[in-house]
Amino acid sequence: MRFSERLYEKVKPIWKQTHEYPFVKGMGEGTLEQEKFRFYMVQDYVYLIDYAKLFALGAVKATDVQTMGKFAALLHSTINEEMELHRQYAKRFLITPEELETAEPAPTTLAYTHYMLHVSQNGTLAELVAALLPCMWSYWEIGKELSTQPGAAHELYSEWIHMYSSAEFGELATWCIDLMDQLAEGKSEAELNKLEEIFINTTRFEYLFWDMAYEKAMWPVHV
Numbered sequence: 001m002r003f004s005e006r007l008y009e010k011v012k013p014i015w016k017q018t019h020e021y022p023f024v025k026g027m028g029e030g031t032l033e034q035e036k037f038r039f040y041m042v043q044d045y046v047y048l049i050d051y052a053k054l055f056a057l058g059a060v061k062a063t064d065v066q067t068m069g070k071f072a073a074l075l076h077s078t079i080n081e082e083m084e085l086h087r088q089y090a091k092r093f094l095i096t097p098e099e100l101e102t103a104e105p106a107p108t109t110l111a112y113t114h115y116m117l118h119v120s121q122n123g124t125l126a127e128l129v130a131a132l133l134p135c136m137w138s139y140w141e142i143g144k145e146l147s148t149q150p151g152a153a154h155e156l157y158s159e160w161i162h163m164y165s166s167a168e169f170g171e172l173a174t175w176c177i178d179l180m181d182q183l184a185e186g187k188s189e190a191e192l193n194k195l196e197e198i199f200i201n202t203t204r205f206e207y208l209f210w211d212m213a214y215e216k217a218m219w220p221v222h223v
């Protein structure tokens, strides 16, 4: 069994709950409240600023030029394509790029990005890939599922669904899955368990991120 198949089997119950979560279902049905989507967009932009740094660290840790180039390209496309989608959405909500960049991260955003940065700064390349893989893989799964639903024609949610269900995005997710398998080759069971633990944690954080957006959950105490 490929290591990625083992990971997939392990997190299947979490992915099922993610697909059934009201935020995700609401985008698919086109019934999600726009205020919740607005909150998500701002937090996701803050998230992506840190997430993009994982690609930079991937380029540093890569042991061949081809992988290094791929991480560099991913850093570029995250900032210029994926985050451009967010900037365009923000414009519709009358939020400026400066406001996006300086938005305060919600507790879940902060916990998630800092966990990933901790793993990627202190761990191996395999650990870094285990941390970032659920982001790509789960968005591709969600994108594909929503692409056949009414939300795919919704005036607000169609662009989001289109981006994450695109063939180009699928290739990216597949590249990352294959890289995980390659890096797992020859690893001891203890090392594989560590990779699995990281993969499960970021999968859980993906679920929490939808939950945070649905609840618009900021800090419950104020300065």
Ligand SMILES: Cc1ncc(C[n+]2csc(CCO)c2C)c(N)n1
Binding pocket: 044, 047, 048, 051, 074, 077, 078, 082, 134, 135, 136, 139, 206, 209
């Ligand atoms: C919470 C959260 N998780 C995953 C993604 C998806 N994503 C983040 S970076 C990247 C790679 C290509 O730029 C993809 C697909 C997101 N936007 N927000």
